[in-house]
Amino acid sequence: MNLQEQTNRIKQMMGIINEVVDVNDDSYLSMNIKNFPRYKKEVAELLKDKLNNSNNDFVTFKNSVVVGYDENKTPILSDDLKVDNKFLNYMVSMGQKDFNSLLYSIFSDYFGIQQQTNNTKSNVVDCNPSELKLVGPLVEKDGKSLINYWITEKGGKVYRIKLPDECLNKLTPDAKRMYITLEPTENRVHFPAGVPEVLRGKKIGTIVYLKMIKKVGYITSSMGNSPEIKMVYNDLLTNPNYSNDVMSLLLQKQVLIFDVNTNLDVKQIFKDYVSNKFTDKKSVRISPKLKEMLGDDFTSWYESLEETPEKTIDDKIKKYEGQEPKGGDTVVDTTTNKIYSFNGEWEDNGKKQIQLSSDKYETLSLPAEEKIRFKVIHRSF
Numbered sequence: 001m002n003l004q005e006q007t008n009r010i011k012q013m014m015g016i017i018n019e020v021v022d023v024n025d026d027s028y029l030s031m032n033i034k035n036f037p038r039y040k041k042e043v044a045e046l047l048k049d050k051l052n053n054s055n056n057d058f059v060t061f062k063n064s065v066v067v068g069y070d071e072n073k074t075p076i077l078s079d080d081l082k083v084d085n086k087f088l089n090y091m092v093s094m095g096q097k098d099f100n101s102l103l104y105s106i107f108s109d110y111f112g113i114q115q116q117t118n119n120t121k122s123n124v125v126d127c128n129p130s131e132l133k134l135v136g137p138l139v140e141k142d143g144k145s146l147i148n149y150w151i152t153e154k155g156g157k158v159y160r161i162k163l164p165d166e167c168l169n170k171l172t173p174d175a176k177r178m179y180i181t182l183e184p185t186e187n188r189v190h191f192p193a194g195v196p197e198v199l200r201g202k203k204i205g206t207i208v209y210l211k212m213i214k215k216v217g218y219i220t221s222s223m224g225n226s227p228e229i230k231m232v233y234n235d236l237l238t239n240p241n242y243s244n245d246v247m248s249l250l251l252q253k254q255v256l257i258f259d260v261n262t263n264l265d266v267k268q269i270f271k272d273y274v275s276n277k278f279t280d281k282k283s284v285r286i287s288p289k290l291k292e293m294l295g296d297d298f299t300s301w302y303e304s305l306e307e308t309p310e311k312t313i314d315d316k317i318k319k320y321e322g323q324e325p326k327g328g329d330t331v332v333d334t335t336t337n338k339i340y341s342f343n344g345e346w347e348d349n350g351k352k353q354i355q356l357s358s359d360k361y362e363t364l365s366l367p368a369e370e371k372i373r374f375k376v377i378h379r380s381f
Contacts, residue, residue: 018243019260021250021285028253028283029234032227042087044106051110058107065103070365071348075099093363098227125198127167132204134159134180134211155184159215161208171198180208182216186273189219194228205232206242213246217262218269222254237285247290249273252283253341258290266290267297274301278330278378281305313337316377323376330378331356340364342374 023030032039044051047065054061068076073096081088091102137157161178162168168176175196182189189212195204209232213219223230233255237248249256249270256273258266284302291298313332325331327344340356345368347353352368 018240019247019287019289020240020243021237021248021287023234023238023250023285027250027285029223029230029237029250029255032230032234039087039090040102040106040109042085043091044110046081046083046085046088047106051107054107056111058104061107062100062103066099069096071353074363074365089358093357094227123198124201125167125170127164127170127202129163129167129199129202129204130207131164132167132207132211133162134208134215135162136160137182153184157182157184159212167199171196175199180212182212182219186220187216187218189221191229194226203235205229206235209233209236210242210245213257213259217264218256218258218266220254220256220273243287247287247293248285249287249290250283250285251277251279254279260289266293270294271297271301276379279305281307313377317375320376320379323379325354325371325374325376326379328379329376331374332377334373334375339377340374342376345371 047061050061050064054064065078065081066075067078070076075092075096077088077092091099094102136159138160139155139157158179158181161180163171163176163178175198178193178195180189180191189209191205191208195202205228209219221229221233223233236242236246236257237250237255245260247258247260251274254277256270258264258269281302284305286298317332325342327342329342330339331342332339338358340358343355343357345352345354354364354366354368354371356364356366356374358364
């Protein structure tokens with residue numbers, strides 16, 4: 001037993017151990033320029049010449065950074081910014097609206113301008129949402145009835161979020177319509193509509209997710225690109241205030257969170273979950289109680305992982321030789337050796353397209369004929 005393990009054991013015996021994880025700065029979960037000043041500083045340094053040449057005019061600055069948008073409304077950067085920078089890549093992956101918002105935030109910070117928004121504090125409803133309830137579930141039965149709720153599998157569930165009367169009485173009918181969904185596979189949870197603007201800043205997202213974890217025993221998610229959702233997960237995983245409520249496992253782009261008092265078969269859920277997930281050792285974070293509960297099951301799985309995902313690419317290509325990429329696969333670009341998640345393909349104006357995303361927050365949208373250059377290196381069966 002090493003020193004860290006001894007320290008954790010002593011803390012546990014004393015009843016002072018925290019079930020939170022230490023998420024490193026480069027984690028996919030942490031990559032949020034809007035809420036982490038260091039990342040904005042990095043991008044500002046990259047854009048420094050353009051900021052200085054803007055004559056303190058945002059439109060001039062923006063036009064020097066963005067030269068257009070692709071069919072997915074993803075910003076196309078100027079040639080001198082087509083560099084492999086994870087902060088800039090993540091910023092681009094957020095789409096046109098969020099990109100422009102963050103770009104203005106960087107511009108405002110650089111020139112000391114007070115950013116003006118329509119969401120002033122006076123517009124925020126004054127109420128305490130902590131006693132909100134999850135009502136339901138409404139269960140998907142025919143594959144179509146709940147499609148508007150982002151349910152994609154039979155058996156998916158929708159829970160209505162009922163706020164306390166002191167909040168409801170101050171909201172418009174549209175703002176009252178809040179819900180959260182649960183897919184039957186791996187208890188994947190989604191918060192499609194999010195929190196109304198007039199309720200932002202009250203930690204409703206965290207409260208909702210905590211109540212969902214308590215209700216169903218555990219949840220999983222790929223976390224997506226939404227800064228708000230990733231802030232919720234960052235709060236759940238790292239905030240000591242929730243160390244008596246949850247225990248968690250963080251992978252490269254996925255998260256598994258249990259109710260700390262769950263009666264479910266934690267070991268079996270863990271085995272099923274990690275069996276089809278592609279990650280590397282450096283991305284794994286696990287809370288102490290969950291690690292102890294899993295015992296050798298976690299240790300043997302963790303030791304089987306590679307330090308980084310690039311070590312045995314040739315072997316992985318051979319394993320899946322002849323397999324055409326499909327949604328959910330991890331693939332390697334044989335022209336650049338970069339690794340991507342293959343998100344799937346669709347038809348746009350009569351032309352087939354494919355989309356991929358990397359763990360450095362780069363999104364690719366390409367003609368379907370380019371699929372041949374991507375080889376499968378991991379598949380979730």
